[in-house]
Amino acid sequence: MVFRSGLWPEFSFPSPVGVMSNLWAGFRDTSFLIAIAVSLKRVITGYFISLVIGLTLGLTVVRVxxxxxNLSPLLLGLQTLPSICWLPLAILWFGIGEDSIIFVIAIGSIFSISMAAVSGIKNVPPLYMRVAKTMGAKGLKAYTTVVIPAALPSIISGMKQGWSFAWRALMAGEMLSPKDGLGYALTVGRDLADMNQVVSVMIIIIVLGLVIDKLIFGRLESSIRYRWGLDRA
Incomplete structure (x- = not known):
């Protein structure tokens, strides 16, 4: 095994036993549970803000x-900007604290959600609109009852991508947090050269991501695809 080969010291390449022991100790003393609760609260708050702003911005841009x-190229450019680039501005505007972390989370996923809404609506087959007009649905009614529902598969994919961006932004923001959170736990592990803790937090983040994707986005995406005949139940 790599951790027994002697090529690297144990503190830089921890053993599975050390990682499992660290996980057990972290959950037993509730430190990991507290970190998970704090991080989930932050990421849900920031993601909800990005969802509201992102969908509103995307729907507005595609309608005008x-x-x-003029804005679509800018949104695309901002989408490619790493979330950590917003940290200096967040600290300057809000200081080091909750507000700056929430800002980084929100700004990290807004643009991917916006671009997904724009792309999804633009790719709705024109035949749908012609059918809607034939049946008497015009203007805003056709937009809300035909176009947006037809674009939902792409919008859901954008929401899913935005959630992953929000998690990455959360880790970047929490590494500057004075206390609590999974990102803070990562920083403590790094400062103490405790790679067992670093890998333990990484495992927790992966598991949380998989669980949330399976229970929320996976079911939502499957339901939408089935409704539109793109998948089987």
Missing amino acids: RYLDE
């Missing part, structure tokens, strides 16, 4: 041709 032509 002038905004579409």
